[in-house]
Each structure stands twice: as structure tokens, then as C-alpha cells.
Amino acid sequence: MKVLKFGGSSVAKPENIVKIKNIISKYNDPIILVVSAFGGVTDLLLQAGSLASAQDQKYKEILHTLEERHLATVKELIPVTTQSKVLSKVKSEFNVLETLLEGAYFIGEITPKLSDKIVSYGELLSSYIISEYLINEKLDAVFKDSRELIITHKLNGKNVVNFTKTNANCEEFFNSSKKQVSVCPGFIAISEEGISTTLGRGGSDYTAAIYAAAVDADILEIWTDVSGMYTANPKMVKQAKAIPHISYEEAMELSHFGAKVLYPPTIQPVLSKGISIVIKNTFSPEEKGTLITKSKNEKGKTVRGISHIGNIALLSLEGPGMVGIPGISKRFFEVLSQADISVVLITQASSEHSICVGISANDVEKAISIVNEAFEYEIERGRIKTVIPESDLAIVALVGDNMKSHQGLSGKMFSTLGKNNVNIRVIAQGASERNISCIIDEKDVKKALNALHEEFFEENIKQLNLFVMGVGNVGAKFLEQIREQRKFLKENLKLNIRVIGMSNSRTMLFDEKGIDLNDWATKLANGEKADKVKFLALVNSLNYRNSIFVDNTASEEVSKTYSEYLGNSISVVTCNKIACSSEFENYSHLKSLARTYNAPFLFETNVGAGLPIIDTLKHLIASGDKILKIQAVLSGSLNFVFNNFNDQTTFHDVVKQAQEEGYTEPDPKIDLSGVDVMRKILILARESGNQLEISDIKNNPFLPEESLNTDNNEDFFASLIKHEPHFQSLFSSAKKSDSKLKYVAQFDDGKASVGLQEIPKGHDFYNLEGSDNIVLFYTERYPNQPMIIKGAGAGAAVTASGIFADIIRIGNF
Numbered sequence: 001m002k003v004l005k006f007g008g009s010s011v012a013k014p015e016n017i018v019k020i021k022n023i024i025s026k027y028n029d030p031i032i033l034v035v036s037a038f039g040g041v042t043d044l045l046l047q048a049g050s051l052a053s054a055q056d057q058k059y060k061e062i063l064h065t066l067e068e069r070h071l072a073t074v075k076e077l078i079p080v081t082t083q084s085k086v087l088s089k090v091k092s093e094f095n096v097l098e099t100l101l102e103g104a105y106f107i108g109e110i111t112p113k114l115s116d117k118i119v120s121y122g123e124l125l126s127s128y129i130i131s132e133y134l135i136n137e138k139l140d141a142v143f144k145d146s147r148e149l150i151i152t153h154k155l156n157g158k159n160v161v162n163f164t165k166t167n168a169n170c171e172e173f174f175n176s177s178k179k180q181v182s183v184c185p186g187f188i189a190i191s192e193e194g195i196s197t198t199l200g201r202g203g204s205d206y207t208a209a210i211y212a213a214a215v216d217a218d219i220l221e222i223w224t225d226v227s228g229m230y231t232a233n234p235k236m237v238k239q240a241k242a243i244p245h246i247s248y249e250e251a252m253e254l255s256h257f258g259a260k261v262l263y264p265p266t267i268q269p270v271l272s273k274g275i276s277i278v279i280k281n282t283f284s285p286e287e288k289g290t291l292i293t294k295s296k297n298e299k300g301k302t303v304r305g306i307s308h309i310g311n312i313a314l315l316s317l318e319g320p321g322m323v324g325i326p327g328i329s330k331r332f333f334e335v336l337s338q339a340d341i342s343v344v345l346i347t348q349a350s351s352e353h354s355i356c357v358g359i360s361a362n363d364v365e366k367a368i369s370i371v372n373e374a375f376e377y378e379i380e381r382g383r384i385k386t387v388i389p390e391s392d393l394a395i396v397a398l399v400g401d402n403m404k405s406h407q408g409l410s411g412k413m414f415s416t417l418g419k420n421n422v423n424i425r426v427i428a429q430g431a432s433e434r435n436i437s438c439i440i441d442e443k444d445v446k447k448a449l450n451a452l453h454e455e456f457f458e459e460n461i462k463q464l465n466l467f468v469m470g471v472g473n474v475g476a477k478f479l480e481q482i483r484e485q486r487k488f489l490k491e492n493l494k495l496n497i498r499v500i501g502m503s504n505s506r507t508m509l510f511d512e513k514g515i516d517l518n519d520w521a522t523k524l525a526n527g528e529k530a531d532k533v534k535f536l537a538l539v540n541s542l543n544y545r546n547s548i549f550v551d552n553t554a555s556e557e558v559s560k561t562y563s564e565y566l567g568n569s570i571s572v573v574t575c576n577k578i579a580c581s582s583e584f585e586n587y588s589h590l591k592s593l594a595r596t597y598n599a600p601f602l603f604e605t606n607v608g609a610g611l612p613i614i615d616t617l618k619h620l621i622a623s624g625d626k627i628l629k630i631q632a633v634l635s636g637s638l639n640f641v642f643n644n645f646n647d648q649t650t651f652h653d654v655v656k657q658a659q660e661e662g663y664t665e666p667d668p669k670i671d672l673s674g675v676d677v678m679r680k681i682l683i684l685a686r687e688s689g690n691q692l693e694i695s696d697i698k699n700n701p702f703l704p705e706e707s708l709n710t711d712n713n714e715d716f717f718a719s720l721i722k723h724e725p726h727f728q729s730l731f732s733s734a735k736k737s738d739s740k741l742k743y744v745a746q747f748d749d750g751k752a753s754v755g756l757q758e759i760p761k762g763h764d765f766y767n768l769e770g771s772d773n774i775v776l777f778y779t780e781r782y783p784n785q786p787m788i789i790k791g792a793g794a795g796a797a798v799t800a801s802g803i804f805a806d807i808i809r810i811g812n813f
Helices: 014-024 041-053 059-077 084-107 112-119 121-136 163-176 203-214 248-256 264-271 328-338 361-374 376-380 401-405 409-419 442-457 473-493 520-525 532-542 562-566 584-596 613-622 636-644 651-660 675-687 713-722 724-736 796-811
Strands: 002-006 031-035 141-143 151-155 158-161 181-185 188-191 196-198 219-224 245-247 276-281 290-293 305-318 343-348 354-360 388-399 424-429 435-441 462-469 495-503 507-510 547-551 571-574 627-633 698-700 739-748 751-760 772-779 787-792
Touching: 002 014, 002 203, 014 031, 014 059, 014 121, 031 121, 031 203, 041 059, 041 084, 041 112, 041 121, 059 084, 059 121, 084 112, 084 121, 112 121, 112 196, 121 141, 121 181, 151 163, 158 188, 163 203, 181 203, 188 203, 203 219, 203 264, 245 248, 248 264, 248 290, 248 305, 248 388, 264 276, 305 343, 305 361, 305 442, 328 343, 328 354, 328 361, 343 424, 354 361, 361 376, 361 388, 388 442, 409 424, 409 435, 409 442, 435 442, 442 462, 462 473, 462 532, 462 796, 473 495, 473 796, 495 520, 495 532, 495 796, 507 520, 507 532, 532 547, 532 562, 547 562, 547 796, 562 571, 562 584, 571 584, 571 796, 613 627, 613 675, 613 772, 613 787, 627 675, 636 651, 636 739, 636 772, 651 713, 651 724, 675 739, 675 751, 713 724, 724 739, 724 751
Parallel strands: 002 031, 002 219, 031 181, 141 181, 151 188, 219 276, 245 290, 462 495, 462 547, 547 571, 698 751
Antiparallel strands: 151 158, 188 196, 276 290, 305 354, 305 388, 343 354, 388 435, 424 435, 495 507, 627 739, 627 772, 739 751, 772 787
């Protein structure tokens, strides 16, 4: 014999009930079919009872809605020729239900007994309608009221199943029944005094388990709207997978910590009998689901699932008067128990100075009141502090039978949460080591579950969530490179990169599933109005793990937001030099935030575009080397200009070409005035461990004063035409000495300078072509022959590749 239970979502609509018929039609063994009330009906019945007891006639509207829904279901499922009997029965039951609600309305209250009676009609009506539908579909079915089988009695004020009488009733009926399908309502029972009772939360699952244990069923099947128990809540973790096989104990732990497909007491009746349970999906019956058995899955994964309980509050009882005093814990838990407040997590300091418990946030005000009252004497004398509450919390738990035999799981769990700035308020681990639990802020639950699932279940594929500001030349190339390399990164580096948000100066776009990079420009053009403040707020509200803010702009305003991102554990990658060349205090503050909140702040492209200049410098310093001197050509723009400028061209035309080909900033004066190079040598000096401001750098300008004083591109280019003789004289001077013009940055003995120099033949800078950069690092280990880094130092593609490289560095942290 098999026991099949179908929950509220499985019987929510007539078409779902047809699916149930199709499922059970394939069984040859005798079946006990346990069904819940139609989806949402139990809540509506409770609401109707509450309204009636408050003498609010709106209960009649709910009653009418429920009656119409049940009658409509009958009319859709059962042919007109045979539905009159069923319609009559349903109307009769609603007449009785109306009488019960009227009673609550007239007396202005609702007793527990009356509430149980009212709520029981959900399962009674659904099971009766389904049984009649099955009979009309020529299945060998019969309806059996669970109140004739399951008997309860009072124990400590609660309805508890009398298994001796219940098992006897079940054996007698099911063993003698000749029908292939027995349809029974879940959730409801009857007391020894003959009064309708309910089995509480998860009652329909419990009903099915009671029947399975009573008849020694071959298996208990729980049919729901998901394909088993998952490694995490699939609504919060998209990569969650169904667990094929799990033990009773693991299932109970996961159920306790929020896995809604099973209620822990359900397992109790079948546990001692060793009856297997399978969780199946009514809407995908071909999927295997989850098998729950007595035997442990010794060869399975160490961690079997990650779950959570939301709406948790912490209560802390602490004070010097607790140390060494027996009975404090007993009094604390006793007062909570007497108030019917369930404790879901407990920790106590080894010093006995404090006890901390997790409870439902719904009970926190009541708990504060009764605990403070119970310890009033100690509180008045300062021996114990007034109880301290914390709300808006949640419990996250790792569950698995095999966790006990594996070291380092706690460290791995807490390290993963810490890397994502998830603050852990409380930690608890049982001696069985079947679960490791911690309490965190509720707002961090989704991020925590995804980060832990990625760490323990996703074959080390790390998801990076990008928020990109600036999609011009560099930004567009960057997005193109991500699109082209996504498959390679996933297969070879185990990195899954998604762009969640992007913005230009006009519009911004967000897509929580990831923006399609094949059509991002069109989507962005139709996005909402750009707003840097709102962009930051949206990034923070999404609260994704492994979040990275990418700044492809040259905006000072954008650079001022870095601290907000880093302070929320959001990494920052930027080609914008303004932040790192701002006041040393700000630069130092950003670096400090990155360390404090474990959020990398990377800016390799600030110097040399895609060249690994800053990264190499960091490695030199980290390995104990010391920088003695830096000489460099750091402006690909200026190198391009002076490599192409001669007595056959005009300086204006070469600069214009450099701007059009993307070698200069949108405002080319930033490059030609030396400001850009000053920023770069300042950054290198700072990364070498020196404290400098940009005002400390000596700038030897080659532009005429008039050009330097212009305030727009039109006037600037006009000034270049006017002063062409000046630029030709610079070229002529270099040509006479058989030298080339290079704009050189230098840092030596704590001092930095930038300026145009005539470089003679034989010098490392002489043959520097195109827009290439070159850096010479003279260090204690390279005092005479410097370490040289040379290559393309400007251009959208190489700058984008440098940004991309920083993203990959973060992915590999």
C-alpha cells in the first residue's frame, strides 16, 4: 500500500486536480490519497472566523467567495448529468459553515473548538469533491472522513494523537476496504469526546504519515509544487538543485530551517517504521524528486543543503549576577515556555555572563515583558541587565550528516560570509555537527544563501555581479570583451560574469537576471533617467554577493562615490585617475575601506592602460623590495602626438587625430598640460609607499600660456594653430641634436617631476613607438639595470582589457 499526499498548491485549481487523477491512474497498488484544502482556503476560513468574532459582516463576503469557488470546481470537474448530488452536498456543508460563523458573530468571540470546526471544512470539502471526481472518472475510489480514523486527546492543553486508538481504526478500515483509492481529508481529526480537532501546522503531511505508519505502507509520497528538497530555496538561489537522496535526520534539519516542502513532525510516525518518504512535483511528475530514507547517504556531499528561517529576533540576558548562580537558565527558558514562546536557537557564553536565544520576531514584545518581570529583583539590584532585543534577523544553516567527519566547514562558511560583508551576530553548532547555524541581518539572507551555495555546491564557479558606469569608447569595448569571453571564463577560470546595471550620462539600466550584452545599447537607450545617487542606492538594495562597481568615466563626481561602494563591501575597479590622485587622505581612506570591508579597490588602468605596471609594483613592494627611482613615459596620448609630429605636419592636426582615435581624454588639454601624467606618477609614488600630493610634483609645461588658459576645446585647438611656430621650434631643437621629444615623468629621492625632454639615441625611451608607454623601476634589487615594462599605453581596447584583468583578479581572490 502507498500513501500519497497532495498539498494546497496541488489542488488549487480544477486543472491541477486533473493532474492528480492522471498521476494516481498509473498506480496498481492500493492508495490512501490525503488531500489538503484548496490553495488559500484555510487562510480565508481563519480570516472569516476572525471577522465574525469581531462582528464584522465582511465574513459573509469571504464565505460567499469560498462557496462560489467550490461550486465552480464541481461544475468544471464533474459532468452535468451527475453533479447535482455533489452540488447539493457542497451547498449543505456551506449552510452548516454559515451557521457556525453566525454563532461566532452573535457571541462576538471564537473559541479554539469553534475555530477548529470552521477550519476543518477546507479539507472536508476538497476531499469530498476530489473523491466524487475520481469516481466519475471510473476510478475505484471511496471517500473516508479522517475524523472517523484519527483520534486525539489533550496533553498539556494541546491536541495529541492517540496512536493506540488511531492505529486500530486505520488497520480495521484500510485492511478491509476493497477500494483501490481511499480519499481522506488531511489536517483534521476528532477528540475522544467527539469534537472536531485539527493537527496544527503541517497537519495534512502529518495525517499522511500517521496513515503510512498505521498500515506499514511501502512508501509515503508528498506531492507539492517543487521537485523535492533543494540545496537551497530555489526562489532565492536560482542555481539550487533538487537533492536526490537524503536521510531522515537531514530532512528534519532542513525542514526545521525553513524548507517548506516538509514539516518536521511529519517524519516522526514513519521514522520508527523505517518507511521511506519521497517528495514529488505534481506539475512535473516525471522528475525523480527527493528520496528520504533511514540510511545515511555516506557517499553524498558533505553539506547537503542550506536553509534559513526569517523573521527572527534575539533576546540577550546578561549581567554579573548570572555568573556561578545555578538556575538562571532554567528560569529564563521556563518563563518563555510558559508563555508558549518557542526558542529556535540558544547560545551561552562559557563565562556564564550571558545567554542569548533566538525566537520569532512576532513574540519579541511579549518575551521582553515576561522576562523583565521574571528577573525584576535582579534587574533592580543591577545584577542582571534589562533584556536586550535585536530584530530584523534570520537564521542561516548548513545541514549534512557527513559534516562531522570533515574539518574546516565552519571556517569555510564564516569566511564566505565575511568576504561578502555578512555580519554574523550569533553562532550555534550542535554536538552532532549535523548543522552549523548562525544569525545574520535579514537583509543579507539572499546574498548569504547565494554565496554559500556557490561555495559548497556550484563546482567552484564564482559569479561576479558588475555595475558599470560609463559605456563610451572604453566602456563599450569592455562590454564587448565580456560578451566574447564569457564562455571561456566560465569553462576555464570558473567565473560567471553578469552585468546587472549600467549607466551613461543620460540613462541607466538594471536587470537582476543580467543584461543581454548582445543588445545592451538599445536597452540602455530606453532605460530610465541617469541618476548617480539612485544608481548607488539600487546597487546597495540588490545586495548581491561578489558585487563590483566599474567606473569607465573621467568624472570627479563618480569618483566621490567610491567610498560608499567600498563601505558596503562592493569592490571598485576604475580607469578614472581622479580618486587615486586626489588628496592623500582620501586615497588612503579608500585603501583603508577596501581592507576593512574586504572589497578590492583596483585601478591598474590608471597607469599604462592594460600594462601590468601597478600590479608589478605591488609585487615588488610585497616581496620586500624598495623603489629607488622611477623614470617613465606614461602618456600614450603624448607619445602618439610626438611620434607623429614633425616639420611636415601641424601640431594641431596631430592632436586632433589623437583625440578622434581615442588616445586622449575628451578634453585633450588634460593630457597636453601634463596633468594626466602628474596624476600617474603621483599614483606610482604613492603605491611605492610615499606620501605625496599632486601639488608636490613639479610640472614643466611645453604648452604656451594662452593654450593652458583656454576653457573649451574650440579655443584650445584655435590656440594650437596660432602657436604652431612654437611647436615647430621644439621639434627643430630635438632634430638638431639627433634626439626625439618624449614627455617624461620621474620620481627620485622623494621628489617627482614631469615635462617634455629631448631623448638622445641609445636611451631606453628613444625608440618608443606609437602610443606605447614605458616604465623603468630602479630598486634595491634592480639598482643599475632597471626592471622595464613596455607596451601599448593608450586606446580603448587595451584600457578595457586592463579593466577586464582587474575584474578577473577579483574573481580569483
